[in-house]
Amino acid sequence: MNCDDVSKQSGLHPKPPGLVLQYGTAGFRTNAKLLDHIMFRMGLLATLRSKKTKATIGVMVTASHNPEEDNGVKLVDPMGEMVTPTWEGYATQLANAEQEDLLAALKDIIEEEAINMSQEADVFVGKDTRSSSASLSKAVLDGVSALGGRNKDYGLVTTPQLHYMVCCQNTQGKYGEATVEGYYKKLCQAFIQLTKNASNCTDDQKHLSVDGANGIGALKVREMESYLKKELHISLFNDGSAGKLNHQCGADFVKVQQNPPTGMKINSGERCCSFDGDADRIVYYYTDSEGQFHLLDGDKVATLISTFLKELLTQAGIDLEIAVVQTAYANGSSTNYLEDTMKVIVRCAKTGVKHLHHAAQEFDIGVYFEANGHGTVLFSKAAEEKIRQLAEDSIADDERKRAALLLQDTINVINQTVGDAISDMLLIEAILAIRGMTIQQWDAIYKDLPNRQLKVKVSDRRAIDTTDAERRAVSPTGLQEAIDTLVKKYSQARSFVRPSGTEDVVRVYAEADTQESADALAHEVSLAVYRLAGGVGGEPKPLH
Ligand SMILES: CC(=O)N[C@H]1[C@@H](OP(=O)(O)O)O[C@H](CO)[C@@H](O)[C@@H]1O
Ligand SMILES: [Mg+2]
Numbered sequence: 192m193n194c195d196d197v198s199k200q201s202g203l204h205p206k207p208p209g210l211v212l213q214y215g216t217a218g219f220r221t222n223a224k225l226l227d228h229i230m231f232r233m234g235l236l237a238t239l240r241s242k243k244t245k246a247t248i249g250v251m252v253t254a255s256h257n258p259e260e261d262n263g264v265k266l267v268d269p270m271g272e273m274v275t276p277t278w279e280g281y282a283t284q285l286a287n288a289e290q291e292d293l294l295a296a297l298k299d300i301i302e303e304e305a306i307n308m309s310q311e312a313d314v315f316v317g318k319d320t321r322s323s324s325a326s327l328s329k330a331v332l333d334g335v336s337a338l339g340g341r342n343k344d345y346g347l348v349t350t351p352q353l354h355y356m357v358c359c360q361n362t363q364g365k366y367g368e369a370t371v372e373g374y375y376k377k378l379c380q381a382f383i384q385l386t387k388n389a390s391n392c393t394d395d396q397k398h399l400s401v402d403g404a405n406g407i408g409a410l411k412v413r414e415m416e417s418y419l420k421k422e423l424h425i426s427l428f429n430d431g432s433a434g435k436l437n438h439q440c441g442a443d444f445v446k447v448q449q450n451p452p453t454g455m456k457i458n459s460g461e462r463c464c465s466f467d468g469d470a471d472r473i474v475y476y477y478t479d480s481e482g483q484f485h486l487l488d489g490d491k492v493a494t495l496i497s498t499f500l501k502e503l504l505t506q507a508g509i510d511l512e513i514a515v516v517q518t519a520y521a522n523g524s525s526t527n528y529l530e531d532t533m534k535v536i537v538r539c540a541k542t543g544v545k546h547l548h549h550a551a552q553e554f555d556i557g558v559y560f561e562a563n564g565h566g567t568v569l570f571s572k573a574a575e576e577k578i579r580q581l582a583e584d585s586i587a588d589d590e591r592k593r594a595a596l597l598l599q600d601t602i603n604v605i606n607q608t609v610g611d612a613i614s615d616m617l618l619i620e621a622i623l624a625i626r627g628m629t630i631q632q633w634d635a636i637y638k639d640l641p642n643r644q645l646k647v648k649v650s651d652r653r654a655i656d657t658t659d660a661e662r663r664a665v666s667p668t669g670l671q672e673a674i675d676t677l678v679k680k681y682s683q684a685r686s687f688v689r690p691s692g693t694e695d696v697v698r699v700y701a702e703a704d705t706q707e708s709a710d711a712l713a714h715e716v717s718l719a720v721y722r723l724a725g726g727v728g729g730e731p732k733p734l735h
Pocket of ligand 1 (some may be wrong): 255
């Protein structure tokens with residue numbers, strides 16, 4: 192390590208003394224003004240990680256669904272997955288070392304991981320459309336070059352596109368070509384192949400309204416359109432030309448508010464979807480003839496995809512174990528439907544894609560989705576191989592072979608590295624087309640239990656500790672007992688609380704047989720959190 196280079200460069204990206212930040216659910220995230228040193232240091236860390244793994248590492252500058260003023264950074268490991276937990280720890284150590292201790296903190300990591308500093312390093316960098324992203328990604332590049340790493344700056348890309356590039360690079364192109372064009376070609380070709388199996392699809396059925404959250408997803412949908420060869424007709428809203436990023440639009444707004452985004456023309460009955468600020472989440476919705484809003488969230492997406500895959504596996508006569516991974520936020524109706532009616536294995540993981548991804552890897556086919564619409568499907572090597580063999584088998588009967596070919600195209604339309612709004616959109620659109628299914632029919636597969644999500648401000652959210660995939664609180668004392676007592680007052684009710692990993696709040700979730708009950712329960716549980724876990728500001732007010 193050239194200590195002089197690192198010292199000199201880091202002096203240009205000084206850390207505000209005393210500032211402490213944590214690598215949270217999805218990297219560092221806070222007001223963009225506080226992040227310059229973090230970015231530089233993540234450039235350093237990505238370079239070390241690259242030397243250690245002898246592979247290309249990704250760094251994405253984004254704060255996803257957070258407001259425009261915020262920014263953040265996530266590290267991408269060699270196969271395109273989220274960086275491994277030990278290195279999240281190093282990220283936090285490095286981020287919080289005071290300026291004069293930075294070199295020592297770096298040396299600690301080098302020693303701990305026995306990193307050969309003469310090994311070459313490669314780092315891919317991407318950024319979202321936030322105004323702060325340009326200078327912050329520049330700081331990442333400075334960090335990479337300070338440790339002598341090579342970089343490739345992809346500029347404006349969605350988070351899942353950057354994950355995809357890293358995986359393509361490290362598989363020497365086996366997963367695809369590490370360019371944005373290669374990404375569109377692979378996904379769109381697979382989509383077009385799939386929709387050839389949709390008979391009599393009308394122009395109306397090919398139409399989809401997309402809310403781009405005024406972010407990177409909108410730019411990338413525009414870029415992709417020509418590759419779709421008119422097999423999908425997209426009306427794009429909130430494309431960033433006028434509105435503010437994530438402001439009253441985007442997947443997070445739609446999911447949490449249970450309302451349509453502003454800035455979008457919605458005709459009753461028409462299929463619509465929203466991306467989030469870095470296009471790794473998607474939710475669908477429509478309004479009915481009475482003007483009532485219907486949300487189809489990540490749970491509905493997981494159900495649609497797993498039903499489709501299960502049917503194809505049966506038709507193909509291939510025996511593979513399929514599972515759906517959810518979090519505690521999954522609607523109770525979805526879990527019941529998946530387990531009792533569809534008879535698929537369901538697992539509950541902690542919030543955060545890294546946990547779901549990990550759990551999904553344990554099955555031949557693992558479908559994972561957070562209720563907010565972040566998710567994808569993972570196929571084991573063995574599963575892909577079985578499907579490939581049947582698709583290429585010259586003596587297999589027609590129905591089996593057709594199913595295997597559909598499965599192969601399905602694999603190719605999916606971005607297996609991480610949840611991807613664009614790829615999920617293409618998959619969902621293809622499934623609806625192939626099955627000749629309307630959004631109303633999809634919605635009717637099961638009926639969501641009414642639910643409510645709230646936030647409570649407390650002086651220190653670490654006061655809350657959870658267990659059982661975050662479904663039960665173990666501290667502070669008395670909180671879980673209070674929740675249990677409240678839940679018993681309502682029918683079909685469930686509630687849990689957990690500290691957010693991206694915002695300085697405690698999140699409260701409640702569901703019950705009616706919206707009034709869900710709202711009342713969420714409010715009562717918020718009060719319990721406020722009273723038992725050190726609430727700040729005014730007491731939570733009832734919703735009605
Ligand atoms: C309830 C909820 O939607 N939580 C989100 C949110 O995490 P929190 O730790 O809850 O703030 O942001 C994460 C990153 O985008 C996402 O993975 C997660 O699902
Ligand atoms: Mg996101």
